[in-house]
Structure formats: C-alpha cells, structure tokens
Amino acid sequence: MVEGKKSINFLKGMLCLLPAIVLLGIFTFYPIVNTFLMSFKEGYNYLITNEKNFESWGFGNYVKLFSEGNNFPKYLINTMVIVFVSVPVSITLSLLIAVALNSIKPLQRFLQTIFFLPYVTNTIAIGMVFSVMFESHQGLMNTLITSLGGSSINWLGGNTQAVLIGEGIFTHPFFNAQWFTSMIVLLAYIVWNSLPFKVLILLSSLQSIDKQYYQAAQIDGTTKARTFMRITVPLLSPQIFYLLITSFIGAFKEYTSVVAIFGDNAQSVGQKNNMATVVWYIYQKTKEQSLSGYPQTSLAAAGAVILFIIIMIFTAINSYVSKKKVHY
Amino acid sequence: MDIRLVNLTRIFADKNSEVRAVDNLDITIPSGKLIGLLGPSGCGKSTTLYMIAGLLEPSSGQIFFGDEDVTTLSPEKRGIGLVFQNYALYPHMTVKQNIMFPLQNMKLPKAEILQRTVKYAKLVGIEELLNRKPKQLSGGQQQRVAIARALVKEPRVLLLDEPLSNLDARLRLQTREEIKRIQRETGITTVFVTHDQEEAMSISDEIVVMKLGVEQQRGNPQEVYDQPVNQFVAKFLGTPPINIFSGKIQNGDLYVGEEKIGTSTLEDQEVTIGIRPEGFEIDPDAQMTVVVKQVEYIGRDKSIVATNPASEKENFRIIIDANVEVKEGETVKVAVKPNKCFVFDKLTEKRVQ
Numbered sequence: 001m002v003e004g005k006k007s008i009n010f011l012k013g014m015l016c017l018l019p020a021i022v023l024l025g026i027f028t029f030y031p032i033v034n035t036f037l038m039s040f041k042e043g044y045n046y047l048i049t050n051e052k053n054f055e056s057w058g059f060g061n062y063v064k065l066f067s068e069g070n071n072f073p074k075y076l077i078n079t080m081v082i083v084f085v086s087v088p089v090s091i092t093l094s095l096l097i098a099v100a101l102n103s104i105k106p107l108q109r110f111l112q113t114i115f116f117l118p119y120v121t122n123t124i125a126i127g128m129v130f131s132v133m134f135e136s137h138q139g140l141m142n143t144l145i146t147s148l149g150g151s152s153i154n155w156l157g158g159n160t161q162a163v164l165i166g167e168g169i170f171t172h173p174f175f176n177a178q179w180f181t182s183m184i185v186l187l188a189y190i191v192w193n194s195l196p197f198k199v200l201i202l203l204s205s206l207q208s209i210d211k212q213y214y215q216a217a218q219i220d221g222t223t224k225a226r227t228f229m230r231i232t233v234p235l236l237s238p239q240i241f242y243l244l245i246t247s248f249i250g251a252f253k254e255y256t257s258v259v260a261i262f263g264d265n266a267q268s269v270g271q272k273n274n275m276a277t278v279v280w281y282i283y284q285k286t287k288e289q290s291l292s293g294y295p296q297t298s299l300a301a302a303g304a305v306i307l308f309i310i311i312m313i314f315t316a317i318n319s320y321v322s323k324k325k326v327h328y
Numbered sequence: 329m330d331i332r333l334v335n336l337t338r339i340f341a342d343k344n345s346e347v348r349a350v351d352n353l354d355i356t357i358p359s360g361k362l363i364g365l366l367g368p369s370g371c372g373k374s375t376t377l378y379m380i381a382g383l384l385e386p387s388s389g390q391i392f393f394g395d396e397d398v399t400t401l402s403p404e405k406r407g408i409g410l411v412f413q414n415y416a417l418y419p420h421m422t423v424k425q426n427i428m429f430p431l432q433n434m435k436l437p438k439a440e441i442l443q444r445t446v447k448y449a450k451l452v453g454i455e456e457l458l459n460r461k462p463k464q465l466s467g468g469q470q471q472r473v474a475i476a477r478a479l480v481k482e483p484r485v486l487l488l489d490e491p492l493s494n495l496d497a498r499l500r501l502q503t504r505e506e507i508k509r510i511q512r513e514t515g516i517t518t519v520f521v522t523h524d525q526e527e528a529m530s531i532s533d534e535i536v537v538m539k540l541g542v543e544q545q546r547g548n549p550q551e552v553y554d555q556p557v558n559q560f561v562a563k564f565l566g567t568p569p570i571n572i573f574s575g576k577i578q579n580g581d582l583y584v585g586e587e588k589i590g591t592s593t594l595e596d597q598e599v600t601i602g603i604r605p606e607g608f609e610i611d612p613d614a615q616m617t618v619v620v621k622q623v624e625y626i627g628r629d630k631s632i633v634a635t636n637p638a639s640e641k642e643n644f645r646i647i648i649d650a651n652v653e654v655k656e657g658e659t660v661k662v663a664v665k666p667n668k669c670f671v672f673d674k675l676t677e678k679r680v681q
Contacts, residue, residue, distance in 0.1 A: 212416035215383050220430035220481065221404030230429075234420040327420035 039301035045294050054298075061302035071273060072281055072303060074174050079277045081183060082190060083251040090191040091243055094198035099232065101199070102206045112203065119196035127260020130189045136162050155181050156262075157269030174274060182268035182275055190257050194250070198243050205239045206232070237326040245318050252311050255279040278307050329394040329484050329517060331357040331380065336389035338375050338541075349375040351541035353389070357534075362511045362518045364532035364549075366525060368564070372541035373521045377487050380519060381410050393484060406485075409478030413490040415470045417462040423449070423473050424458040430481045448476040451510060468499040475510065486511070488520035492527050504531045525565045529553065537561050554667070559677035562602045562670055571644035573636065575601040575671075582671065582681075585638030587616045589664040592671065592681055599680070600672040605631075605647040607668025610654065614663035618646070623656055630654065 038044060039062070043055035065072045101111055118126060133140040136159035142152040154162035157178055164177035165184070213235070217227045233240070254277050258266045266276040276284075285300035336353040339346050350372040357363045365373040378384040380391060382403035390399045398406050417426050424445060431441040449455045452472040462470055471491065478486060491507060492500045508531045511518045522528050528535050529549035537544045537552065537560075545557045556562035562570050573584045576598050582590040584601055621643060622633040632646040632654060646662070654660060671681035 210414075210416065212412050212414065213418060215403075216410070216412065216416040216418075216477075217429075218383070219381060219403045219408065219410050220477075221433045222429075223433070226433065231418060234418075237420070 035301045035304050038298050039305045041298050043294070044298040046297060047295060061298045062306075064299060065302055065306070071174075071276070072278075075273075075276045075278050075281045076306075077175075078183075078275065079252060079254065079279075082187065082254050082277065083248060086187050086190045086194070087244065087247045087251050089187070090194045090198060090247065091240065093191065094195050094202055094243075095233075095236070095240070097195065097199050098202035098206055099228065101203055115199050116196045118193060119200070123193060123256050124260045126193060127189060127257060130185065130192075131156060131261045134185045153181060154178070155185050157182070157271075174271070176271070178268055178271060179274050182262070186257065186261060186275060189261060190251070190254065193257065194247060198247070201239055201243060202236060205236055209235050234327050241318070241322045241326045245315060248314055248318065249311055252307060252314075253279050255283065278303060282307070330359040331355075331485060331517060331519070332390075332392040333357075333376070333380070334390040334392065336376065336379060336391065337387050338372070338379060338384060339387040348541050350379070350386075353538075353541075353543055355536055355543065355546065357517060357519060359517055360515045361533040362508065362520070362531060364528035364535045365519065365521045365538060366528040366535050366564070367523065367538035367544075369523055370540070371538040373523075373538050374489060375541075376538075377410075377489055377519060377521045380485070381408055381487055382406050383410075407481075407483045408485045408487055409481065409483040410487045411471075411474045411478050411489065411491060413493060415462075415474040415494075417470055417473055417477070419462055422459050422461055423454060423465070426462070426473055427458075427476050427480050430477065434481060444480055444482075448480045451479070451513065452476045452506070466499075467495050468503055471495065471503060472506070475507070479510070479514065479516070484517070486514075486516045486518040488518065490522055491520055492522070492524065500527070507531060526567060529565065537564060539564075556670060557679055559600060559602065559672045559679070562672075562679070566604060568605050568631070568645045568647070570602045570604050570670075572640040573601045573603065573638045574640065575599050575638060577671075582669075584616055584664075585636065587638075589614075589616050590666055590669065594671075594680060598674050600674055600677070602670045602672060603664055604668040605645045607665045608646045608648065608662045609665065610648065610652055610660055611663035612661055614661045616662050616664065617659055618662055620654055620656055620658045620660060623654055625650065 040057050040059070041054035042058050042060035045053050047053075064070060097115065101108060101115065104111070134142075134155040136142065136152065136154045136156055139155065141155065142162070146152055152159065152162040154160075154164050164181055166180035167177040170177045170180045209232070213231055214227065217231055222230070258275050258277055258280055262268055262275045266273050266280050268275060273280075282300045282303045285296045285303065288296050290296055333353050333355045336350055337348065338350040339348050341347075353372075353376060365376055367373050375384060379386050382398070382401060386399065390397055392398065393406065418429065421429065427445045427449060428441055431444060436444075445458075446455065449458055452475050454469060454472050454476065457465060457469060457473075462473065465473065471494075475486075475488075488507070492503055495503055504527060507520075520532075532549055534547065535549050535552055536546045539560050545552050545561045547555075552561065553565050556565065559572070563572070575582065575584045575589075576596070577583070577592045577594050578596050580591055580593065581588050582592045582599075582601070584603075589601075616636070618634040618636050620632055620634050624631040624633070628650060629647050630650045630652065632648065633643045634646055635643055648654070670679050672678065673680050
C-alpha cells in the first residue's frame, strides 16, 4: 500500500518537474555537454554537415588560446582585475551605504528609492552616460577636475593634451597607462551598477537584526567601529556571502558593461580590444572566421570551458571559506 | 549603593495621543536588595527598567545611583548590567566570547579577562558550556549566560527584564532560586521586572506593584499580600486570584449579599468585599451559603469551584484542607477568616478595612 503510494507520488512529482527538465535539458545541459565536446574538436567546422566535420580530438584549441599572439590571456587578466577589484569594493561600499541608510530616520524611504533607481535603469544607457561623463575633452569629470585646478585626464583616450594616470608605472605594451585610466572608468561603472541590488539586500537584512543586540552592546560600552565589526558584519555574513558568490560569478561573466562604455570593439582609443573580457572573446569567436575561412566556434568553446572551470574553483573556495566564517 | 527614582515620568507621545507610561514614580531601592517591579503588561515596569538602564530617556524626573545623578548619563557610563527578556546573546559568538565581550570593551589585560570569565561562568554554573554557541543551549542555560555576561563587568546595578518568562515551569522554579542565590552571593543591587506575581513574591526582598505607570504599593511581598491597599493590588497578587463579592455594612455588621460574614466599625454603606480562596472554612453555624459545583484534588489541598449570588464572577474558588469532606452539588455554610477578607470602597476601590 504505502510503497504504491510512494511510487505514485514520485510519478506525480516527476510529471510536475518534466517541463522544467525538458527545457533545461535542451537549453542548458545539452549545450554544456556539447560545448565541452566542441572544445576538444580540432579543426571543427559546423558548416560541414556531412559525417566528419572536424579533424581530430585533442587539446589543440586550448593550446591555441594560450599560444603566442593570442590575446585570450590578456582578456583573462582583464577579467580577473574586474573580479578582484569590483567585488570587494562594491560589497564594502554597499555595506557602508546600507549601514548609513539604516541609521538615519528622516528621508530613509526616499533615499532608499534613490539608491535603488540605477537597478531599474538600462545598463547600456548608464554605460553611455558614463562614457559621456568621462569623455576626455569636456566630460563632467574633467570639467570638475579642471575647475578645481587640476589638469584634464585622458580617461577614454583621444585627447593627446590630457594627462594619463599611471604613466611610467604601466609600461607594458598592452597594459599601458591608457589601459589603466580606462580600467578605472570601467570599474567605477561596474561598481556603481552593482550597488543598488547589494544595498537593497543588505539593508533589508540589517533591518531584521534584533535591536536588542545593539542595546546590549551599548550597555557594555562597545565602540561604534567594534559594534560594526563584531556584531553587524557577522550577523550579516550569510547575506554578504550570498552577494560574494553571486557577484564573483557575475564579474567573471562581465560583458555588457564593456560594450556599453567602449563599444563593440571593447577599445579605448589608442589600442584595439584592450578592454575585452573573456565573455567578450567568446562572443567574438562565435562570429569570427579564421583567415582561412573556418568558423572559430571551438575556440569560443574552449574559452567558455576555461571560464566555467575558473568559476567552479572560485565558488568551491568561497563555500569552503564560508563554512568557517559565515554564521547562520 | 541604593537607587533612587525621583518623580520619574516617561510620556510616549504621537500626533493624536500621549501615554504616560510611567507617572511620577518615586522609589528608593535599598542597597544590596532584590526588588521586583510587578504589574500587568503595559503598566510601565519595563519602561522604568529601561530608564534605569539609560536606554530610554525620562520625560522628567531624576535617577540617582547613590548620591550620583545619572539621569543624563549614557548607559555604558552607568555601570549597569542588563539581562534582556530574550537574553540577546550574540548568536555568532561562543558562550565564552559572549561573556568576554564586555571585558574586551573595557580593554582589560587578557589574563584578567579570562580569569573573570571563568569566575562568573562558575558562579552561574555554566563552566562546561564555554565553547558552545547560544543556539546549542537550553533556555535556562542561555539565561545563565546572559546573567554572567551582565555580571562579568562587575556593575553597580543588575537589571533583569522578565527573567523567567521564557522558561518552562520546572526550570522557572529552579532559575528563580538560582537568581536569588547569585544575587545573595554578589550582594549586587538588583531590579527585576515581571508580570508574574508568584515569581515576584518568591524571590524579591521587596516588591513594587504598578498599574498604568503609577506605583500602587511597595513593601515586602508577604506584607503586600496580607495588607493590599486597594482592590487592584489584592486582585493582582495571589493564585488562584482573590474572590470579589458585592456586599454592604449595616449596623456594624459586614454582609456578602444578605449573608453576614463578620463585623465592621464603619458606617453603613455599600462595599466590595474581597476574600482570598484560602480565607474560607466550612462551618455549619456560619451564615454564608455556597453551592459546590466542582471539587478538584490538588494534593495537599482541595480546590472547590463554588457559586454564590453575590459573587462578581459566576464561579469563585475556595481552597480548603484536603481532609474536609465536600461533595459536588452540595450546599454548604462557610465562615470567613477576618484576616483574609478585605473591604474596599465601592467607587474608589481603596481598601477601607
């Protein structure tokens, strides 16, 4: 009896899950498997429809990615810079903003709305605003800097009269001073763009912390800084960890922001593709053809697999660390 | 060090109304005693406690610790330890870290911090639990940790907000003895707040009964129980609660309804009479008749649910010795012990006899 009921329940459950499983299978699992396979096919050409459309199995595509003259490693470094600067900066900033917002009474709702506005604004639109703000001739930032007595900064290139920050330090032909100033703009944009969601999450969990912890801390004469570090941050740690994981993954997949500020070619004036990221590269390779007229999808696949593995490793490290540091 | 509250008032106001949560409270809490602030919810007892702690500012009036006026002093400068109703233990810290936390704020040397932590953990009997997290403790154990955390900085005053309300009945009994022991051992002036009269009476050296922000009566628990100043205090103290009857005084005699239960020196008037459940005796020669509806055996005593037309409620309770024979449905005559019977003015509810 009970056994029969169990199997009926199992069937019912499966039936309910079926549409999702089918859709995930078609649009997620099959592409993942296929990407893996494709990345190991050398000389793959999907335009050939007869039985044998690749030359051999092997690591050729991966070798190509890291071989002399391929810019993929540079894009990988760009991506890493974005991940390791924008994530900590945006989480720290949003934590401070959330605590500040939580500690004021008047206008709290109003300010909360203001801080959330960028979230509902189009990414590309904000990107265009940023590229205008940081325009190297008469952009808002340069106007501000010059009116304060500084000299214009050549943020996005194209203004030979303006200063480049980091000149003399960034002397690599690819990672040069122009790359550095452009990266500042890109990071500022990414951080700005990711703040509202984080502030929202942190603020709502801040508001759910029992006030008595703070009263207890106050009675014990705890300083503000210590209360923040020893009570607020640990109590928020599940949310901080959640944001850490999701923004790490998001930053690894950064693409839209690059296109929004630097256009399809991901270039700040002076150097081609110097702002490109891994996802940008993958997307390019799905469209591009090699000099000999072959599609380069298997290179894109290899790039995607590398990104996938890196994200896996980082998520694993994150969750290992979180077991020790997060208090649920 | 004693605590003096002088004309302490706290008003909570919003656009449409204001509430005098604490109204002109004047209390002196003697040094080294355990005082219970007692009253139903909304009587201002917690507000008073929080004002002593410094977490709430009084609207007017003053608070003195000894000779020092602490009214405008911030909580951390008052030298108090507060145990919150739900303990407010930091969930991410171990018991040890919780107890150490106030000491670390004081920037004491490490050795002293450890030594004191262990000392107070021992005092409250949780020295084996130092490495656990609060979540892994029972309610009673959490309570002890909270007390240790409050005591470890050796405050001048210990404040407890409803210390027993989150514990089950058996633990409550045990914990209240524990609180009393800890208070005796440390000799610290202690104020605690409760709505449970039994709890207040059992451990306090003195209780203060409050109603709607106003002090009703203060004194040692037995004295307040035996000599309530008004109907509110009489009703609030005692389980089962006191039985209220409408009655009168006529020609020097005291009547419940039309049945004489005693004498009075007051002039003729309508009165309210309160008789404690243990204030009845079965006596065939007495005049007051009651109908026994139900008899409950509660071990040492017998509890009787009875009716009488003059009773304020439909039923009232009598507690008598378990040996006395009473049957359900029976009508019996009862006498009233004069010291368990209080006469209140019908309008002002003040006790007149």
